Structure formats: C-alpha cells, structure tokens
Amino acid sequence: SQKIEQNSxxxxxxxGKTATLTCNYTNYSPAYLQWYxxxxxxxxVFLLLIRENEKEKRKERLKVTFDTTLKQSLFHITASxxxxxxxxxCALVPSYNTDKLIFGTGTRLQVFP
Amino acid sequence: DAEITQSPRHKITxxxxxxxxxxxxxxxxxxMFWYRQDxxxxxxxIHYSYGVQDTNKGEVSDGYSVxxxxxxDLPLTLExxxxxQTSVYFCASSPFSSDKIYEQYFGPGTRLxxx
Numbered sequence: 001s002q003k004i005e006q007n008s009x010x011x012x013x014x015x016g017k018t019a020t021l022t023c024n025y026t027n028y029s030p031a032y033l034q035w036y037x038x039x040x041x042x043x044x045v046f047l048l049l050i051r052e053n054e055k056e057k058r059k060e061r062l063k064v065t066f067d068t069t070l071k072q073s074l075f076h077i078t079a080s081x082x083x084x085x086x087x088x089x090c091a092l093v094p095s096y097n098t099d100k101l102i103f104g105t106g107t108r109l110q111v112f113p
Numbered sequence: 114d115a116e117i118t119q120s121p122r123h124k125i126t127x128x129x130x131x132x133x134x135x136x137x138x139x140x141x142x143x144x145m146f147w148y149r150q151d152x153x154x155x156x157x158x159i160h161y162s163y164g165v166q167d168t169n170k171g172e173v174s175d176g177y178s179v180x181x182x183x184x185x186d187l188p189l190t191l192e193x194x195x196x197x198q199t200s201v202y203f204c205a206s207s208p209f210s211s212d213k214i215y216e217q218y219f220g221p222g223t224r225l226x227x228x
Contacts, residue, residue, distance in 0.1 A: 004155075032214055043203050043219030044156070051214070089155070093214075100171070101217065103148075103156040 002027040004104040006090060012110045013080055021075040021107045023090035028102075030092035033066055033073050038087045038106065047088075048075075080111045115140045119204050119220040126227055132191040134223050136204030143209040145187040146217065147171075147179060149200040156203065162187055163209075194227045201225075 005024045013019050023033070032051045036044035050057045050066045050073065057064045063076040077084050087106040094102055117138040126132050138145065147159040158171030160179040168179050176198060178190045191198055201224050205217040 034216065041222070043205070043221050044217075045219070046216035049214070049216060091156075099214075100158055100161065101156075105153060105155040 002094065002102075004028075004090065004092065004102060006088075006104040006107045008105060008107070010108040010110055012112065015081060015111055015113050017080055019077040019080045019084065019109055019111070021088050021090075021109065023073040023075070023104055025071050025092060028071075028092060028094045029068075030094055033064075033090060033092045034101065035062075035064055035073075035075050036089040036091060036103075038089055040087075044089055077109075080109075082111045082113055085109055085111050117204060117206055117218055117220040119202075119223050122221065122223060124223060124225045126194050126225070128194055128196060128227055130194050132194050132225065134189045134191075134202055134204075134225070136187045136189065136220060137185055138204075138206040138218070138220075139185065140206055140208070140218060141184060142206035142218070143184070144207040144215070145181070146205040146207075147177070147187065147189045148203045148205065149173065149198075150203060150222075151200050159189065159202075160187075191225075194225075196227050199225060199227045 034049045035047045038044040048064045050064045061078045065074045087108045089106040091101040091103045120135045143164045146161040148156040157173045162168050162181040203222050204220040207215040207217045
C-alpha cells in the first residue's frame with residue numbers, strides 16, 4: 001500500500017543542537033516533496049519544497065534532503081531554538097500524473113533551553 | 114496583507130443538521146482546497162477547485178460538497194452531519210503554476226464537533 005511515514009513520537013532536543021526529522025514513503029514516485037510547520041491550533045505554514053532531481057535545498061537554518069533511492073527526505077534545523085518547537089509535516093505529490101498533496105501525520109519537535 | 118480566513122473557528126452541531134464552513138482568500142489564487150485533520154491520519158483532501166465553477170472530489174469526499182461561484186470563496190457543506198465528521202477542517206489556496214508545482218497557504222482551521 002502507499003503511505004508516508006513520519007516518526008509519531010516527539011523529538012526532544014536541546015537548544016543549539018541540530019534537529020533531524022525523517023519522512024519515509026513507500027510505493028510513490030513523487031515529483032516533489034514539501035515540508036510544512038504547524039503550531040497548535042493553527043494551520044500549516046509552508047517551509048521548503050524540493051524536487052526529485054534535487055539532492056538538497058537550504059533556507060536559512062533549514063535544510064532538506066531528498067533521496068529517491070532510499071525513498072526518504074530528511075529535514076534539518078541547525079542551531080535549534082525553543083521557537084522552533086512545533087509539528088513538522090512532510091507532503092508529497094505522488095506522481096507526475098497528479099498535483100494533489102499527500103500529507104504525513106507529522107513529527108512534533110520540542111526544543112528545550 | 115493578503116490572507117485566508119475561515120469561519121466559524123469553532124462549531125458544535127447535532128447529527129443530521131446541514132452545516133456550512135466558510136473559506137475566503139484574498140490572495141487571488143485560482144486553486145482552493147479543503148482538508149480535514151484527525152489524529153493519526155494527517156491532513157486528508159476532501160474537495161478542491163482549480164477555478165470558478167470547477168470542483169473536484171478528493172480522498173474523503175463522501176458527505177461533503179463545495180461550490181465555487183467566485184475566486185475568493187470555497188464554502189464546504191456537510192449535507193447531514195455525522196459524528197464521524199467531527200474533526201478540524203482546513204482550507205488552503207495556491208496560485209496557478211504551469212508546472213503544477215506550488216506551495217499551499219492554509220487558513221487557521223475550523224474545529225467542528227458533531228454531537
């Protein structure tokens with residue numbers, strides 16, 4: 001079956017460390033993948049998009065990698081801050097035949113001072 | 114500033130009632146989407162629209178309908194509310210892109226409880 005997996009357990013890290021979140025997928029050949037941030041009681045906010053022919057994308061302290069062989073995307077936040085605490089969602093477009101996003105369930109990140 | 118708003122933010126209704134959730138965006142985006150978010154399921158697509166008079170069914174469309182009479186609004190109607198439709202509903206919009214690659218802008222959500 002087709003699915004997107006994100007670690008359902010919260011990731012707890014200390015301020016200043018690098019947080020790494022994982023998004024694995026099966027039975028998809030995504031054209032591209034996106035990462036969103038969601039704070040409690042609010043809608044998701046777009047962070048980064050990476051295409052299938054891109055290995056890595058950066059934006060300030062954020063970095064996303066996309067390995068189509070491993071069927072995995074990694075999302076890194078360097079020099080993490082308590083304000084980075086949120087749930088992070090990955091979403092992909094499952095193939096070139098569609099433009100609708102499929103979302104993972106998200107991973108909650110807690111950054112402690 | 115452009116934005117996307119949803120109303121009401123919270124709604125309690127009874128089983129069998131018709132309910133309409135409003136979504137309004139001032140981005141002038143062609144594409145609009147409705148999702149529901151439930152614990153353990155992530156965001157699931159209910160209906161979407163690529164422009165005025167265009168509507169399409171998503172993954173979980175049973176029991177829901179939408180209409181698009183202008184660019185700014187995509188109201189979501191629950192024809193006969195059921196307890197299984199208790200959820201948080203998010204509206205989103207995105208601009209037209211020739212390569213169909215675009216980010217989505219989400220509203221703040223509506224928490225609906227069906228009793």
